[in-house]
Amino acid sequence: MTKRHIFFLGAAALGLSTVAPGASAQDGAIDKRVERLEKEMRAVQRSVFPGGSPAFFEGEIAPDNVAGERVRSNAPVIDLTARVDALEAQLQTLTGQTEQNAFQLRELEKQFAAYKAEMDRRLTSATATPASLEPAPAAVEPAPLVKPAATATTARATPAKKPASTASTSATKPDASRLAMVKKVEIPATGNEVDDGYTYGYRLWEAKLYPEAQAQLKTVVSKWPSHRLASFAQNLLGRAYLDEGKPSLAAVAFYNNYKDRPSGARAPHSLMFMGVALDKLGRKADACKAFRELDEVYGDKAPQDVRSDAAAAKAKAGC
Structure with a gap:
């Protein structure tokens, strides 16, 4: 190497x-x-x-x-669990509110049914004349205007038929001056028999020709009892009796209008004037009953003039 x-x-x-x-x-x-x-x-x-x-x-x-x-x-799972718990709590709250609303609705339905039954009972009871509203025997209209020859016939007649005999007596021996006053009242001729009949009765009442107005208005009511003007005519008939100084017959006329036509346009007026007529007869307790009936049955639905007149009449009667 x-x-x-x-x-x-x-x-x-x-x-x-x-x-x-x-x-x-x-x-x-x-x-x-x-x-x-x-x-x-x-x-x-x-x-x-x-x-x-x-x-x-x-x-x-x-x-x-x-x-x-x-x-x-695990934070997302915890968040989802909390949100589900919140939704369950809200659902329980909504369920409770729904149950409360359903209960209140049932209570309102019960109250309305009771109110309707009470109104039906009052209207049914109004179909029969209560004894407290019957004309007092002492207040029956005397017959100074009836001729002696017709006294027996008048005594057998009911109070509602006395004005008819009075009108017939007046027609038998009319007074010239009164005939002249009647002739001055224009007779309407529009072609509507019901409207013309009521309008003529109204004009006679407005002219203070009360017996003639009563006869005309009774004719309208008897011939067309279901017409809308029957409520007006029957109420004005009571006004004619009341203005003539016959509160007993006026009370009966007003009561019949309220009883036969409780939904008529002049039913509240008749109920109010019935209280006025009863007060004039000295039957203040019955007058106050009529005024209370007006408040309970019609209340704010009654026309404003009726409520104002009723308030004044109640104060006068001491109700």
């Missing part, structure tokens, strides 16, 4: 001895890096899969931090 060969082998051995420690140090650094990466990966896996099996993930995170990790990961 030459000297040159020996030098080359020595240089190679020296190079190997120099490289071996460097490679060993490099391998140790790589191991540490791999170990650190593995630890970081396990930490990432615990964040993605909280509570994972220890067989796969080592417990490098402290127990007190695990709960926090779980709370953060």
Whole structure:
């Protein structure tokens, strides 16, 4: 072996001895890096899969931090649970309110049924003339205008028929001056028999020709009892009796209008004037009953003039 060969082998051995420690140090650094990466990966896996099996993930995170990790990961579920609880509470509140509304509606229906039954009872009881509203015997109209020859016939007739006999007596022996007054009253001729009949009766009453007005108005009521003007005619008949100074007959006429036509246009007026007529007869208790009936049956539905007149009449009667 030459000297040159020996030098080359020595240089190679020296190079190997120099490289071996460097490679060993490099391998140790790589191991540490791999170990650190593995630890970081396990930490990432615990964040993605909280509570994972220890067989796969080592417990490098402290127990007190695990709960926090779980709370953060379960936050959406907790929020959904809270929202469901809130919805259930609102549903319970709405259900309670619905039950309360249904109960109140049933109570209102019961009250309305009781009110309707009471109104039906009052209207039914009004169909029969109460004894308290019958004309007092002492207040029956005397017959000073009836001729002596007709006294027996008048005595047998009812109070409602006395004006008819009076009118017939007046027609038998009319007074010239009164005939002249009647002729001055224009007889309407519009072609509507009902309207013309009532209008003529009204004009006679307005001219203070009360007996003639009474006869005309009674004709209208008897011929057309179901016509809308029958309520007007019967009420005006009572007014004619009242203005003539016959409150007993007026009370009967007013009561018949209220009884036969409770929904008529002049039913509230008749009920109010009936109280006025009873007060004139000295029957204040019955007059107050009539005024109370007016308030209970019609109330605010009665025309304003009727309510105003009734208030004045009640004050006068001391009701």
